Amino acid sequence: VGGGVAEILEKHHAIICSRAGVRIELTRALVRNKRRKRKGPAGDVALTTKVSDIVGADDIDIVVELMGGMEPALEYMTTALAAGQTVVTANKAIVAEHGAKLIKAASKAKRDVHFEAAVAGGIPIIRTLREALASDQVSQITGILNGTTNYIVEAMAKGRSYEEALSAAQELGFAEADPTLDVSGRDAADKLSILMGLSFGTTIKPSKIPTDGITKLTKEMMEDAADLGYSMKLLASAQRTEEGTIQAGVFPYFVPLGHELSAVPDAQNAIFVMSDSLGSTLYQGPGAGGLPTGSAVVADIIEAGRNVAGKSRGRLSIGVVRKGPKLAASGDAVCAWYLRLNVLEEPGVLASVTKVLADEGISLATVWQLPPVGPGAPVDIVMTTHETREGAMNKALRRISKLRTVCDAPKVVRIYDGSGASNR
């Protein structure tokens, strides 16, 4: 990202200065090793290995943190803010984990911390939540926040296995050699935590958000989704409940084919917002990549520059609401469900399964038994339910798993309702 930012700052220097209303110069860059060969514009950038040449330096107005990781990046940023510098960061993990702390430090120092690039670099969602929706009340925010998993799930929908799709994503540079952060849903949970803070004023750590990734998805589940009129997507979703809490989670979902989120292609991100005044709005664009992320960082640098020039630093940190609602218990989440069971083919099996569901107050929408593969072989039953509390569903699943006639662990996927009305 550092290289991308430097490239944009050099390539579009005149227009950037014109739009910021002030000369913006990249003067110093902190590096581990000054002698290492680098690609990209050298310009008049002085390389240094001394942090104090940048953080707290009198002649630097804006510190751009692109080093990643938790420490020392966090310490550098709080030190810079305390010294009266404006901070721009793309560090999703830090903003997710310590965003409130950073904003407080900025507010105290009458400076700003900008982090547009931390969530969906190609979509100006941070700006939109901070400014455009400032007078509005968000009731739901649901997004495809991880491009890697969106790419993999789309490839699986086209018939590839999980392993094949992951390899393809790695070859294209979408997925890391260790893809855990992406495929586990944790990357999306980090981003959701940031969006929740801006939408609802919560300070909920990503680790508290119920999260499941895409590693358990199978070819059969993808086919069932298509047969039933859905598209499989990893959604990160948060919404207000009637009790005033926030229901949040990151899970694979069946998304109805007509819904805007169902057709988001490739490694794109998309964010669907429901708010009191606007109703539903959608923001779609590239989620990652050097240029989109670099562009978001530079947009922040321009805004920071304008605020330096206009003597209006600290403007963004004014009036940040920070005593938001609590997270709802995950068992209280309500949605429709898809279930696929592998059962022995003998009389009464379906009856015993549906009895458990009925006991837990779960009402079925569709039931569909697949033809047996051979005589005596187990068969698959595919079911969808009407809206059901997650707690009831989990209880039913535990009971169903224990039935003698059920061969494998049930496969389950949530069904997205899209209206924002399904999670109450």
Next chain:
Amino acid sequence: VGGGVAEILEKHHAIICSRAGVRIELTRALVRNKRRKRKGPAGDVALTTKVSDIVGADDIDIVVELMGGMEPALEYMTTALAAGQTVVTANKAIVAEHGAKLIKAASKAKRDVHFEAAVAGGIPIIRTLREALASDQVSQITGILNGTTNYIVEAMAKGRSYEEALSAAQELGFAEADPTLDVSGRDAADKLSILMGLSFGTTIKPSKIPTDGITKLTKEMMEDAADLGYSMKLLASAQRTEEGTIQAGVFPYFVPLGHELSAVPDAQNAIFVMSDSLGSTLYQGPGAGGLPTGSAVVADIIEAGRNVAGKSRGRLSIGVVRKGPKLAASGDAVCAWYLRLNVLEEPGVLASVTKVLADEGISLATVWQLPPVGPGAPVDIVMTTHETREGAMNKALRRISKLRTVCDAPKVVRIYDGSGASNR
């Protein structure tokens, strides 16, 4: 809109003040008649019929113009700016016609003029172009900018006649009693002119933008669109050409069914932006209506309030680029075309038509002759072309119209390419 703004300001007063970091009070409202009964919050708003109670008044920081029309609204706004007040307006026509003048007046007075509500109230596109895309270079901006026509065209796609669809839109309050501004495409051209100014730095009057509305669309054209895999949409589009000019226009288009703009429903708006760093991004939301527009006005008021509190007025007007490229000649626009001809059923007709097209260098993609309605009756030929300069197409159409065997004026619709590569 005035009522909606007052309602939001009252209903969300605490959160608005908190987000602006300063108390925001609606104190005075200019009205024609103080005694007329009004709906909505009365609060402590003093009604006045004297402009000078508001415009130029010492105790008013922000003047919100929601009266509409050209004069005296424009004069009030320039007077307010000169007197050191910040202006928020939803007046699309004024910003389209005199935006550069207003921004200059604001810049001179070190104040700002905010106009998020002037284009697609429910989509923060002004903010996005001013800030998020500030470091980027926009190459194309294409939008569904008029909800009324989107509603009508969608209803026609479902089989209604133009008149039926228009009546339905009027009953639902989407369309005015006199719908000319909407259905002629002129409303969309006003908005496109504003977006072009922000995207490319142009100062092109809406009347200079080639514009055609939806009044000539027929049932057959809608059916052909569906049969050929397209959705009909009124698009307002502008893009950079290789010559450094801007190709712009408002026209009905066949939009490929997979493209994000093809599925925008009801009276929603959507804006598709292609830029160097981000690639393609999409913004979709409600285009009009009291609450979305009111919400955009209040977002502007909050930003204006923050800038008053932060002593950073004039910040937005810093560095506005205003010597942009020129409009390209409309004949130079390049796109694929759909044609429907009503011709006599006699030998050689198709040959004479295709000869004209070949003469003008137009290459056909598909040709499709419909079965005759009865013996001797004229038949319809449906054709699509490969990419063709508009000038060549117009010349061919003039020649085809003059052929003895062609009964009616040819029906033509542009085909949207979506990649931004089609208009060169």
